[in-house]
Amino acid sequence: MHDHSAVHDHGACCGNATDALARAERLCAERDLQFTRLRRDVLEAVASEAKPLGAYDIAERLSGQGRRVAAVSVYRALDFLTENGLVHRIASRNAFVSCGHQHGDGAGLVFLICRTCGSIDETTSPEVDDQLDRALAKAGFKPSSRILEVEGECGACLGHEPNP
Amino acid sequence: MHDHSAVHDHGACCGNATDALARAERLCAERDLQFTRLRRDVLEAVASEAKPLGAYDIAERLSGQGRRVAAVSVYRALDFLTENGLVHRIASRNAFVSCGHQHGDGAGLVFLICRTCGSIDETTSPEVDDQLDRALAKAGFKPSSRILEVEGECGACLGHEPNP
DNA sequence: GATGCGATGTTACAGTGTATCAGTACCAGA
DNA sequence: TCTGGTACTGATACACTGTAACATCGCATC
Numbered sequence: 447m448h449d450h451s452a453v454h455d456h457g458a459c460c461g462n463a464t465d466a467l468a469r470a471e472r473l474c475a476e477r478d479l480q481f482t483r484l485r486r487d488v489l490e491a492v493a494s495e496a497k498p499l500g501a502y503d504i505a506e507r508l509s510g511q512g513r514r515v516a517a518v519s520v521y522r523a524l525d526f527l528t529e530n531g532l533v534h535r536i537a538s539r540n541a542f543v544s545c546g547h548q549h550g551d552g553a554g555l556v557f558l559i560c561r562t563c564g565s566i567d568e569t570t571s572p573e574v575d576d577q578l579d580r581a582l583a584k585a586g587f588k589p590s591s592r593i594l595e596v597e598g599e600c601g602a603c604l605g606h607e608p609n610p
Numbered sequence: 611m612h613d614h615s616a617v618h619d620h621g622a623c624c625g626n627a628t629d630a631l632a633r634a635e636r637l638c639a640e641r642d643l644q645f646t647r648l649r650r651d652v653l654e655a656v657a658s659e660a661k662p663l664g665a666y667d668i669a670e671r672l673s674g675q676g677r678r679v680a681a682v683s684v685y686r687a688l689d690f691l692t693e694n695g696l697v698h699r700i701a702s703r704n705a706f707v708s709c710g711h712q713h714g715d716g717a718g719l720v721f722l723i724c725r726t727c728g729s730i731d732e733t734t735s736p737e738v739d740d741q742l743d744r745a746l747a748k749a750g751f752k753p754s755s756r757i758l759e760v761e762g763e764c765g766a767c768l769g770h771e772p773n774p
Numbered sequence: 775g776a777t778g779c780g781a782t783g784t785t786a787c788a789g790t791g792t793a794t795c796a797g798t799a800c801c802a803g804a
Numbered sequence: 805t806c807t808g809g810t811a812c813t814g815a816t817a818c819a820c821t822g823t824a825a826c827a828t829c830g831c832a833t834c
Binding site: 558567574576577578582586594595599600601 | 701702720722724725731733735737738740741742744745746749750751752753754755756757758759760761762763764765768
Binding site: 682683 | 780781782783784785790
């Protein structure tokens, strides 16, 4: 029912699906937005998996038992969720993860993508942002958004290895 | 013949196509790699445009006059070129740009993507890299590659605007 | 010439994303 | 109540991006 074959248990999995849903519910109430069934289901699918999911994966998971969710609908729900910072898009994978933090709009995030277990973590680093802003200013470039994704091995997978 | 409609003339255009070709030729000779006609043509197409080009755009440009270059071939050439640091992939655009610098393997690059004119510049910032390494170490993450792409407005376009 | 290898050509197909139109639910106002 | 507007969803079609598999060609080497 729930794939846990990958070596991964940093606590940001499974349990946070309900957290994410609760947070979404609150946020939509605050902003007077509709948290519809489709949006809820898409968020739940994404949040219940630490790995990034493609839009078609999500559509497949939500379909069945007389219900058919087309990829288009999933994309629309994902647009809504990303616009409101509940889900992030991983550009290097063409896939989506649920936001694990409550950091406002999702600016300044760093995504850590593990090559071994496929999981994704987020962090932030004000120091990186500072230096980046400085570099951009020096280049005469006015930023409006950025993506920063790092591939490598997560701590859990490094720990499991015999010879790091 | 050559589209210059976009506001963009920071000197990294057109002229550097020949530079890029010369650099590629040298590099392939050094490493004993084949710099074939297809690879040359693909690199030339990418280098003669400051904007990122999609693989199918490239295929279209190289086709005509009895020659037909399929997208697959372009992808293979692009794989070769990116592996050797002659071309970079822009993940947020699914497109490719020729490398404007001679910075070895292309690690530590920052891509500046202008929303207005569509051009792409590269910079590097050792400070950003330092801070990023620090943040990754703190997170217990061992990086093997990263992408850092910033969208915004380039200096040229900012200068052209009436009220910045 | 035979063999092996890398590069290319060709076809087919999988995966990703968007455009467009139609239908539905709901709410505000006449 | 009816009507019209808005937001969401369904559905189809299509464009774009990328890969798998196999055939062919050129070239170096035996």
